[in-house]
Amino acid sequence: MSRHPNRPASSPRRHGAAVFARVAILAMAIGGACLAQPSVTASAGVSVQDDDGRAVTLRHPAVRAISLAPHATELVYAAGAGDRLVGVARGSDYPPQARALPSVGDGLVPDSERVAALRPDLVIGWLPAGAAPLLPVLRALDVPVYYSDPRTLRDIPDAVDRMGVLFGTQAVAAPAAAALRARIDALAARYAGRKPVRVFIQAGGDPLYTLNGSSIVSDALRLCGGINVFADAPVTAPQVTQEAVLAAQPDVIVASAASLQAITAAWRALRLPAALRGRVVGMDADALYRPGPRLIDAAETLCAALDRARDTTDTPGPR
Template identity: 45%
Template structure:
C-alpha cells in the first residue's frame, strides 16, 4: 500500500519485504537477548554466560538483596535463610543456610548462575558446585565502592544493566557526599564489636573498617588481617577506644553492650560512648550499608561533640 509521510511518497511493500523486515527485527531481538555476557568477580575469576542469566540462585542474604538492587530480583529462583529484604525475597524458595547449603536443592533448581560469598559460604560447598559445572560469581566486597561495582556487574550478568547502572550511580553519589561531609574530621579511636561470646571484632580488610575510616574513625584493631577476629577484653581495655559500636544479631540494642560499663577506665565508658547500629544496615554488603554508615558517622560525630575541647 502506497502512501505519503512528510511529503515523501512511500513505495508499496511486498509481502516478501514485510517478511524480510520481520526476520531482521527478530534477529536483532535474538542478538540483544542472547548475547554473551562476561564480568570479573570479587576473587578475580572471569564469569561468562552465553546469554543473560534467567535462573539465579543466591547463596547469601546480602547477595539476594544486591541482585534485587541490580534489577535481577525476578530472575532469582532460589536463595538461603535470612534473605528477607526486600519483601519479595521472603517468597523465594530456600536452599539451606549460607553456611550449610543444601547442594541437592541447589541442583534441583537447575540454575544458570550461582552467586556465592567467599567469606560466608563453606569453601568445600563452593568448590563442589564449581566442580559440578555450575557457573558461579563469587562476592567479597571489602570496600564500600565495591558494592556499587558489584551491582553493575550483576546487572551485566542478568541483562539488567540500565537498572543496575542507575542504582550504582545513586550509591556513589551518596558515598561522595559522606566523604565530603566527614573528610578532615578529627580521628576517633573506634572498637566495633560483632559479638560477645566469643568477643569478636573486624580487621583491616573488612568493609566495616572502611566505613569507620570514611567517618573519620580509626579501628583500634585495624591492623588485624582477619575479616572477623576474636580478641580479649584485656586487649580492648589496653586499646582504650573512645567509642564502642556494636550490632549483634537483632534489631534492638544488645544488652551486652552495656557490660562495658564496668570498665570505667576506658574513654568510651567515661563519656558514655556506647552505640548501636542495626546489623542489617552495617553487616550486610548491600546498598543499605550506606544507611548504616550514615548512622555510624553520626555516632562518631557525637563522640567529638562530647570531648569538650
Template identity: 40%
Template structure:
C-alpha cells in the same frame, strides 16, 4: 558420586526448561578474578548468601531470583523466594530442580565443594565478595550486566557511589574518634582496617583501635579493649533491635566509652552486609561518632 550422578541426570532433564532464545553473549569478571560468560542474560538466578540476594535485587534483577538461602530477608519480597538451605550447606537437589542459569556464590562463605559440584554440572557460578565501597558498586554493575538490567543496576551503583563520596567529603576534616567495633561476642571479635566496616569507620573520622591487626576479623579479649581504651564502642548485635552486646561493657566504668556513654548500636544488616544499604549504615555510624565528639 551417586549424588553427582543423580544431579547430573536432573540437570539434563531440565535443560529444555532452561533453554533461552538467542542473544548476544554477556560476560563479567567475578571477585575470584574469573571471567564468567553466559550465552544470554540470566533469567533464573540463585543467590547463595543474604548479601548476594540484596545485590541481585539492587542490580534490578530481583524478578529473576528463583532461589535464596536462610536470612535472605531484604528486600521483603525476597522472603517469598524458595530457600535452598543455609549459606554454609545448600540442598543441591532442590537447587538444581529450580534450574538456575546463573548461581551467585560467596567466595569465603559457601562450601567450595558444593559450588564446584554445581560448576561440574554445567551451571555458571559467579563468585562475589565485595571488600571495598567500590567493590559493592562494581558488583551491582557486573550482576546487572549478567542479568541484562544495566540501566537499573548502573543507576543504583551511581547512587551508592555518590552517597558514600558525599559522606566521606563531609567527614574528611572531622576530629578523630578512637573506635572499637564489635562484630561478635563469643568469641569476642573485631575488624581490621582492611575490612569494609573498618573502611567505614575511617570514612566517618574514626580510628579503629584494632585496625593494625593482621587478620581481617581478629579475635581479641576484654583486656585488649581495656588497654586500647576506645572513646566509642560500636556493636551490631545478633538482631536488628538487640543491644545486649553493649551492656557487657558497662561493667568497666573506667573505659572512656562507658564513662561518656558512647556505647552505640548499628543494625547489623546495614553495616555488616556488603550491599547498597551500607550507605544507610554508614550514615548511622557517622552520626554516632558525631555524638561522641559532642560529648568531649
C-alpha cells in the same frame, strides 16, 4: 551426632556417593530438558570478572539464578533482577520479598539436590569453599558460578553494576549504582579532615570478637574519620579480651542494636570511659556486616554518630 536406634549404620562415603548419584541423574535429566527448550532470549552473551578474579561468561543474561549469600541477594534486587532469583541461601531476608523464595540451605553447605531441581543458569556464591560441594552438579548442568565479595564501600556500587550486566538489567542497575556512588562521595566530602575518633567494633560478645582494618566495616569507619583500634590485628575477625579493649581506650563502641543495653551495661561495669559517656552506638547488624547496598545506609548512620562523639569527647562521664 548419634545414630537413629532403628536405622542401620551406613558409611559416610556410601551415603555421599548415593547423594551424588541422585544429583547426577537429576542433573542429566534437567540438562536434557533445558537443551530441548527454545532459547529464553536472543540477547548476546555476557562476560564479567567476579571478585575471585575469574571471567564468568553466560550465553545470555541470567533468568534463573540462585544466591548463596544474603548480601548477594540484596545486590541482585538492587540491580533490578530480584524476579530472576529462583532460590536463595538461608538468611536471605532482605528485601522482604526474598523471604518467599525457595531455600537451598546454608550458604556454606548448600543442598545440591535442591539447587539442581531449581534449574539455575547462574549461581552467585560468596566464598569458593561454600560453592565447592555444588561444583560437580553445576558442571554437569553447565551452570557458571560468580563469586561476590565486596571488600570496600566503593566495591558495592561496582557489584550492582556487574549484577546488571549478568542479568541484562543495566537500565536499573546503572542509575542505582550511580546513586550509591554519589552518597559515598558525599560522605567522603563531608567528613574529610574531621577530628579522628577511635572506635572499637564489637562484632561478638561471648567470646568477644572485633574486625581488623581489612574489613569493609573498617573501610566505612575510615570514610567517617574513624580509627579502628584493632586495625592492625593479623586476622579479619580476631578474638580480643576485655583487658585489650580497656587498654585501647576507644572513644566509641559500635555494636549490634539488638544487644545495645546489655553491651552498654557490661562496659559501664568495667568503667570503660566510652560507655560511661554514653558513646555506645547500636547498629542494625545485618545492614552493617553484609557488604550490600544497606551498608551505605549504615555508613551514613555511623558517620553521624561519630560526629556526635566528636562534640562530647571532652565531656566527663558519670562516676
